[in-house]
Amino acid sequence: MTTSEFGRVLLSEKQIHDRVRELGKAITEDYQDDPPILVNVLKGGFVFLADLVRAINLPVEVDFMEISSYGDAMTSSGVVRILEDLSESVENRHVIIVEDIIDTGRTLSYLMENLETRHPKSIRICTLLDRRGRREVELDLDYVGFVVPDRFVVGYGLDLAQKHRNLPYIAIVEDEEVP
Numbered sequence: 001m002t003t004s005e006f007g008r009v010l011l012s013e014k015q016i017h018d019r020v021r022e023l024g025k026a027i028t029e030d031y032q033d034d035p036p037i038l039v040n041v042l043k044g045g046f047v048f049l050a051d052l053v054r055a056i057n058l059p060v061e062v063d064f065m066e067i068s069s070y071g072d073a074m075t076s077s078g079v080v081r082i083l084e085d086l087s088e089s090v091e092n093r094h095v096i097i098v099e100d101i102i103d104t105g106r107t108l109s110y111l112m113e114n115l116e117t118r119h120p121k122s123i124r125i126c127t128l129l130d131r132r133g134r135r136e137v138e139l140d141l142d143y144v145g146f147v148v149p150d151r152f153v154v155g156y157g158l159d160l161a162q163k164h165r166n167l168p169y170i171a172i173v174e175d176e177e178v179p
């Protein structure tokens, strides 16, 4: 199997590119006076982040967190363990959390609470995909790329059993293909 024949394309490379540019422009306009730190949640968000930072015309900083969710692979419990923490302080800084996808909202809700204790100036959320049909915890999403249906999606950072993050587009994987 090559990457170019995997799944049914939901969002093409061009659609993603155009939308990421719009998000970058919006962030550029909103943070003219005080450029933010973009906090990327590994692993899924790394492809989106790489394109997003190049669409922002401001001297932003980038930092990373790796977290692991307790519970089974398909559902998020919201109880998360920080595997790798930020390397910089976010005190008195504007923070934008950059995610590939938000489902139940539990991971982000935990992360927001955790980051709030570090006294940032503000925290906003930027997610490429919002699979809001699965939401269990209300979240204010400030920048959303696309609202997607409640289907298993892969590519552009999103994995299927840790593979296919390198697809340049986002595809829907049929149920029988999900391990």
Ligand code: PRP
Pocket (backbone or CB within 6 Å): 041, 042, 043, 044, 045, 069, 075, 076, 078, 099, 100, 101, 102, 103, 104, 105, 106, 107, 108, 158, 159
């Ligand atoms: C995804 C995504 C979010 C989380 C969202 O990560 O990147 O961190 O799930 O789910 P929630 O809204 O239900 O809490 P995943 O656990 O797939 O790990 P990965 O980024 O390493 O692929």
